Amino acid sequence: MSEARERLVVIGNGMAGVACVDQILKHTTAFDITIFGDETHVNYNRILLSSVLAGEKEFEDIVLNDIDWYRRHGIRARLGVRVEAIDRLARTVTGAGGSVTPYDKLIIATGSSAFVPPISGIGKGGVFVWRTMDDTRQLVALSGQGIKAVVIGGGLLGLEAARGLQVRGCDVTVVHLAGHLMERQLDATGGSYLTRKMNALGINVLTGRYTQAILGGSHVEGLRFHDGSEIEANLVVIAAGIRPNVSLAKQAGLQVDRGIVVNDHLETSDPRIFAVGECTEHRGQIFGLVAPLFEQGKVLAAAITGNRGAAFEASAPAAKLKIMGVDVFSAGECDDSKPGAQSIRYEDPALGIYKKLILQEDRLIGAILVGDASDDHRYFDWIRTKKDLAKDRRYLLTPPPAADSGFDVAQMADSETVCGCLGVTKGAIIQAVHEHGVCSMAQLKDRTRASSGCGSCGQLCKSLLQAVVPGFAEDKVKALCDCVAFSQDQLREMIRTQQLKSVQDVLDIYGNSIGCEVCKPAISYLVDVIWCGGHQEDRSARFINDRVHANIQKDGTFSVVPRMRGGVTTPAELRRIADVAEKYNVPMVKVTGSQRIDLLGIRKEDLPGVWADLDMPSGQAYAKGLRMVKTCVGSEFCRFGTQDSIAAGVELEKRLENLFTPHKTKLAVVGCPRNCAEATVKDIGLVGQDGSWQVVVGGAAGKGVRKADLLVTVESTDEALESAELFF
Amino acid sequence: MIPAATGWVRVTAAADIPPREGRAVRLGGADVAIFNLGERFVAIENRCPHRGGPLADGIVSNHDGAITVTCPLHNWRICLESGTVRKPTTGPACRRSYPAKVEDGVVLVDLRGINTDPLGEHPGC
């Protein structure tokens, strides 16, 4: 086909822009698409930056469209390129660096930026905003034990920031201008319940404070408020609201008010230019949550492909705080002072539960839930559908006596929204099951994207699948064992937020208080790594090998393997080993496959004596942790060696020994590609070559054999060690 | 060595066995594993019915409501009250369990006594 394809340029590689492109691809693949993004990352789920900050997820986990997606759809991704101008006459956009790209249709999806209030000293070091992956990485790098962090702004974003910094060890205070937290979503009572919950997590909350100045020299040292009071701080995060990114549109002469003004079909004042996302303003309204933005994307996609359908109508806003253990939901109005509005309330200070529904003429117009948000879907649906509740008024906050207490998926109407972020209804999920054979959460996500936004509807999606899929199988994220009905990830989160330091605490609170050989060692590992060894060690929860630093054998005796870094030993050590072997009548002395010496058949009662006489650290040949770093001879002696593998191996083992991992970990360093110490079938291997090192990872030579993949090639030994360490 | 025939035998200070751990002792010719379950102590022959693993070195666990110890060799679960195997089978294979108690901070084991299965499924060994 010779006809030139229509060129579509998208400015902004964020959630709304890319979701919209995804929708356009459903209509047509005829466009020649270029997406500009000034962030260097592929499209990711910005919402889940909260989870990244809190250490529950890594960047890879929140990628929405990987580079392969762009390739598959022939989309040119210009990442790390900021668009600096739009020329509407020439129909081109100019990227930073001067590149000029012509368009036939243009979509502006520039999102918004953090609003930085004009506080004196705001430019000091240590003051940050939080919007992007890079911001998040910076915060992660700077937070830790002993850091006094202050978050300015007690809205959704501010609270999630506070929580993330706190689980990373910071001492956190939230400073809020209004009289109570989340004042746009909660009333004063709801706000005070929330404050109590934040306090219970160990986060300080100061409300009604206007920050007047950031104190300190070049780096922040504290904050001063309008009343003259001061507080210490060495890290400040500003979460005081957002402002739509409109400067490009404004310069181009498009109609701009607070946001880029769009009509019901997301067209701007220029018929070739559309806008979507947080940069837009629709009927005087601007946006801060994704649900309506995805809706916009659908309407835009229809309009731009000539399939103009329903007009965009912003749905009632619904917000949910993503802090585990702090359930907060708010939808619609939160002000009940309007004429004709009536509110129904329930509160239990002891349980920390507060609920308020606001009705007008028997229709729900707003809901606030703190401490128990299990009914959020029902309420949100009532608000959306403007359901007449005259008959149900008696049971709005409490279920009718006979009904079972849990939320019943069978009672949901097909039109009810299950996933608020992506606007997926119950009907759509059932259709996915019946027509596309969806039978797991992963497939459901793939097909409908349900629960790929903030994720809070996951449980509901699962219940639905359970109800309609015969033989529904849970995804691989499995509970640890029968004793503790939570997955590792959940436990990690609970241990962190609830500050649990011992295995028994975890079992008492979340398990059957007894535990077993599966969960106890796993929880031991979790409390150990989460608190970096600052946990309460419980030997009874460890496997016998870890208790006695030796490996139990078939007859109940033990084998002892002293540490011998890089397989290097000394005559003195060998002499001691020989003495021990004789003194305790060790029946077998053997060189292991890991270049160490194994003393087999030692009686349990002799173990303390053996270790004392050896006077060497344990080689942890039994541990789920670093076992050893195997080395070949290397350049010091070998005539083929190109790198000093022994020195590098010994150093690597020193740095990583005593670190625990979910599974045993074996490393090796070889001085040349002949690979004598088999580095390419180790979890991490360093392969020396002339003038550089290859760092290879992911190898195995156990039940299955796998060749390691190349991670990086670096020049110096220092860099090689550092890469290995970072990967570890 | 204390002969088995004397019934209750004083074994060791209760404080010598940490909570949820086991210790092996040899009593009147029998290898016995004593466990501290927090609120009480239990005693069982220290040989796994499977291949003789040292039960005293196992992790205290539970199986369908019974308190068990998991053998460190191949993860069989043995009921600490009755000595019966709970996993992998609930067959008749079992080990002898002994009544145990603490008096004045000292653990006592009754080498002549026999415990019965708390779930009533199997007689003790």
Ligand SMILES: Cc1cc2nc3c(=O)[nH]c(=O)nc-3n(C[C@H](O)[C@H](O)[C@H](O)COP(=O)(O)OP(=O)(O)OC[C@H]3O[C@@H](n4cnc5c(N)ncnc54)[C@H](O)[C@@H]3O)c2cc1C
């Ligand atoms: C930490 C955090 C938690 C959140 N939690 C929730 C939540 O729980 N629920 C919810 O609904 N919403 C949440 N949000 C809000 C949600 O992320 C946004 O509503 C959504 O990302 C908006 O999408 P967008 O595409 O309009 O903007 P963005 O996702 O910000 O995308 C815009 C992109 O355009 C780029 N860009 C801007 N100007 C240019 C230019 N000139 N040239 C090239 N590129 C440009 C930006 O760098 C950005 O990458 C959260 C936001 C944050 C930061």
Ligand code: FES
């Ligand atoms: S010896 Fe106890 S499980 Fe095999």
